[in-house]
Amino acid sequence: RRVGVLISGTGTNLQALMDQTSSPSSSAEIVLVISNRPGVQGLKRASLAGIQTRVVDHKLYGSRAEFDATIDRVLEEFKVELVCLAGFMRILTGMFVKKWNGKLLNIHPSLLPSFKGVNAQKQALQSGVRVSGCTVHFVAEEVDAGAIIVQEAVEVLSSDTEESLCERIRAAEHRAFPVAMELVCSGSVRLGEDGRIVWGKNY
Numbered sequence: 001r002r003v004g005v006l007i008s009g010t011g012t013n014l015q016a017l018m019d020q021t022s023s024p025s026s027s028a029e030i031v032l033v034i035s036n037r038p039g040v041q042g043l044k045r046a047s048l049a050g051i052q053t054r055v056v057d058h059k060l061y062g063s064r065a066e067f068d069a070t071i072d073r074v075l076e077e078f079k080v081e082l083v084c085l086a087g088f089m090r091i092l093t094g095m096f097v098k099k100w101n102g103k104l105l106n107i108h109p110s111l112l113p114s115f116k117g118v119n120a121q122k123q124a125l126q127s128g129v130r131v132s133g134c135t136v137h138f139v140a141e142e143v144d145a146g147a148i149i150v151q152e153a154v155e156v157l158s159s160d161t162e163e164s165l166c167e168r169i170r171a172a173e174h175r176a177f178p179v180a181m182e183l184v185c186s187g188s189v190r191l192g193e194d195g196r197i198v199w200g201k202n203y
């Protein structure tokens with residue numbers, strides 16, 4: 001399956017997905033990386049791996065709809081079949097999400113539905129939970145509310161700072177995202193008509 005990855009920054013999750021697709025058993029091939037910001041490290045990672053990159057700078061568009069429409073056009077140009085949001089920090093319009101429904105994955109640094117939105121790790125620390133983690137989900141119009149595909153739990157240590165917890169969760173993200181991408185690309189899991197997750201027979 002032809003995969004497109006949307007990024008906004010360093011692209012450490014992009015690197016994890018690239019590493020996964022370089023294994024011969026992978027059902028996925030990353031054919032395109034789009035960043036909404038120019039010059040970010042994730043673009044360099046992709047170029048180093050010989051993957052096509054494009055920058056669609058949201059500051060150059062008069063509306064979210066025009067920005068999303070340009071992203072969509074580039075994804076179509078590269079015949080992308082599945083889109084992974086890897087640290088992509090722009091909210092996508094309902095129109096875009098509807099068009100790519102069931103083909104749009106995001107990774108969030110908490111065990112959803114806990115701690116939605118930005119600075120999820122800080123929210124976890126401040127709430128005193130002893131376990132947090134990461135979630136890979138299908139993207140729904142409502143932010144961080146889509147059907148859950150994979151989660152990985154991460155212990156919160158009493159000695160944790162926001163930085164140390166972010167680092168431990170990031171390691172979990174780099175395991176969970178590739179697993180979720182393979183599950184969807186291999187057809188083991190999909191999004192049902194009712195917006196709920198549907199698992200193939202062997203799970």
Ligand SMILES: Nc1nc2ccc(CNc3ccc(C(=O)NCCCC(=O)O)cc3)cc2c(=O)[nH]1
Binds near residue numbers: 106117118140141144
């Ligand atoms: N409609 C839809 N689109 C998304 C776009 C990105 C992400 C990634 N996680 C994100 C979750 C939250 C944000 C956020 O609130 N950023 C500050 C506002 C940025 C802006 O003005 O755009 C960004 C990405 C998830 C979603 C989602 O669940 N649903």
